[in-house]
Structure formats: C-alpha cells, structure tokens
Amino acid sequence: MKLYEITAKTSLNPTVSRIAVYAPRIAIKAQAGQFVILRVDADGERIPLTVADFDRRAGTVTVIYQIVGATTLKLDGLRVGECLHDLVGPLGRPTELEGLRSVAVVGGGVGCAIALPTAKKLHELGATVHSVIGFRNKDLVILKDEFQAVSDEFVLVTDDGSAGRKGLVTDALKALIDSGNKYDEVIAIGPLAMMKFICRLTETYGIKTVVSMNPIMIDGTGMCGGCRITVGGEMKFACVDGPDFDGHKVDFDEAIERGRMYADFERRAYEKECNLLKGAHGE
Numbered sequence: 001m002k003l004y005e006i007t008a009k010t011s012l013n014p015t016v017s018r019i020a021v022y023a024p025r026i027a028i029k030a031q032a033g034q035f036v037i038l039r040v041d042a043d044g045e046r047i048p049l050t051v052a053d054f055d056r057r058a059g060t061v062t063v064i065y066q067i068v069g070a071t072t073l074k075l076d077g078l079r080v081g082e083c084l085h086d087l088v089g090p091l092g093r094p095t096e097l098e099g100l101r102s103v104a105v106v107g108g109g110v111g112c113a114i115a116l117p118t119a120k121k122l123h124e125l126g127a128t129v130h131s132v133i134g135f136r137n138k139d140l141v142i143l144k145d146e147f148q149a150v151s152d153e154f155v156l157v158t159d160d161g162s163a164g165r166k167g168l169v170t171d172a173l174k175a176l177i178d179s180g181n182k183y184d185e186v187i188a189i190g191p192l193a194m195m196k197f198i199c200r201l202t203e204t205y206g207i208k209t210v211v212s213m214n215p216i217m218i219d220g221t222g223m224c225g226g227c228r229i230t231v232g233g234e235m236k237f238a239c240v241d242g243p244d245f246d247g248h249k250v251d252f253d254e255a256i257e258r259g260r261m262y263a264d265f266e267r268r269a270y271e272k273e274c275n276l277l278k279g280a281h282g283e
Contacts, residue, residue, distance in 0.1 A: 002022065007060055016067075026061050030054040031090065038087045040075050050063070050114040051117065064113035093243075103130070103185050106132045108191055110142070129152055130155075131147045132172045133147055133157075134169035136160070170194075209247040210246065231246065
C-alpha cells in the first residue's frame with residue numbers, strides 16, 4: 001500500500017464525504033481533537049482537517065470534509081487507490097478528557113465529524129455521554145448511528161423537524177439540563193454562531209464549556225496568523241494553542257468577523273475549479 005493512499009471513501013450526504021488514508025506514522029499517534037494538513041497535489045492549497053477516526057493497526061487516518069471550496073472539490077475527485085500528495089500530523093493539542101464523568105457533547109453540521117471522536121473517547125473512558133447533534137434538514141444528517149453507539153443519551157434535531165426533533169441544539173441542551181442532568185463539562189463543536197449561543201446558555205448555568213475553533217484555521221501551523229482569536233483578553237492561535245478553548249472566554253464576534261474575510265476568495269476559487277472540471281468533461 002502506498003503512503004497517503006485513499007483506502008476507503010464514503011459519501012455521507014450530497015456535500016460531505018469521508019475518506020480513510022494510509023498514514024501509519026500519524027495513525028499511531030493521533031488523538032481526539034487533533035488535526036492533519038493535506039495537499040491534493042504539488043501545487044495545491046494546504047488545508048487543515050480534523051482527525052475523525054484512526055485505526056492504529058491498519059495504519060489509517062479518517063477525515064471528513066465538506067465541499068465548500070476549490071480544494072475540497074478537488075479532493076472529492078480522488079478515488080480509492082489514488083494518493084494525496086502529502087499529509088502532515090497529528091497537529092494541535094488533544095482534547096482534555098481524563099477525569100470527566102458526565103459530559104454533553106454538542107455537534108452542529110459537519111462539526112459533528114469533530115465531535116464524534118471526542119464522544120467516542122469519553123465513552124471508552126467510562127464517562128456518561130449525552131450527545132446532541134443538529135442539522136438544517138434530514139438530507140444533511142451525518143453520523144447518526146455512530147453517535148448513538150457511543151452515547152448514553154442521544155438527541156437529533158433539525159431546523160425544519162424533518163428528522164429527529166424540530167429545533168436548535170441549544171433548545172435540546174437546555175431541555176437536558178433542565179431535566180436534572182448535571183454535567184462536568186459541555187463540549188460544543190460546530191459553526192461559530194452555534195458555539196457562541198451554546199456558551200451563552202451554559203454560562204447562565206455555570207457549566208464549563210469547551211469549544212473547538214477549527215472553523216477559523218487556514219495554515220494550521222501558526223505562521224499565517226489567520227486563526228488569531230482573543231481568549232480571556234489575550235491573543236491566541238487556534239492551531240497551535242488549541243483548537244480547544246474555554247468557550248466562555250472566546251470573543252466569538254471577532255472570530256466570526258475574521259471568518260468572513262475569506263468568503264469571497266473561497267467562492268471565486270470554488271467557481272474557478274468548477275469551471276475547470278466542466279471543461280475537462282467537455283460540458
């Protein structure tokens with residue numbers, strides 16, 4: 001088997017895919033919460049993706065990605081048996097889970113791919129795990145069975161009620177807390193706005209909340225400065241100081257504004273790659 005060869009590929013929904021990549025040196029060290037950086041080809045962009053799973057015996061690392069830009073579109077064009085140009089990791093600090101007895105894990109959208117290994121590790125450590133995952137509609141739901149397998153209580157919500165309960169993850173978490181559940185910690189991973197409102201909720205209950213700031217990472221090594229965030233009044237880098245932080249100390253408004261800086265560039269790059277693919281297919 002070749003280094004960085006794609007050994008498995010699954011479509012989770014129309015825009016989200018899961019691939020397993022042969023990278024034994026990374027697989028043997030990877031832990032929940034860490035990420036890798038990959039390039040599809042020699043001239044390609046370096047993108048950080050969180051380790052969604054790993055198989056130390058098989059030497060594979062699994063990542064889940066959403067097709068949102070040119071690089072993820074190009075990545076999705078690779079087939080089983082083809083290879084990434086390079087893969088670096090594991091990077092970032094592992095999520096600190098030791099000693100936790102009761103935890104609510106909240107995932108939103110593709111952020112569930114990051115939340116799953118955390119829920120899985122907590123389950124392996126013997127903690128009580130309550131998982132809440134949310135999506136806009138039933139067509140976007142991913143990893144439902146995987147979360148159920150590692151959760152003592154599982155809640156699926158969708159904005160339109162087409163799967164699970166109708167509502168937001170904040171509604172479901174509030175209901176769990178109000179029903180008497182006592183959590184050592186809430187771990188929230190998803191869109192920045194979702195994590196912001198989860199933290200507002202848990203702060204009123206005095207529950208420690210950890211958030212993953214993966215959504216704002218670009219370079220992944222601390223060199224580009226694109227993932228600068230303010231935590232407790234101090235500047236931090238999501239990639240090297242995190243990606244996990246105390247959510248009650250994160251300046252989410254600043255992080256959201258920074259994330260918008262690259263939206264137009266990503267859209268143009270995505271449209272360019274789509275046009276190139278159409279031309280290659282004679283459309």
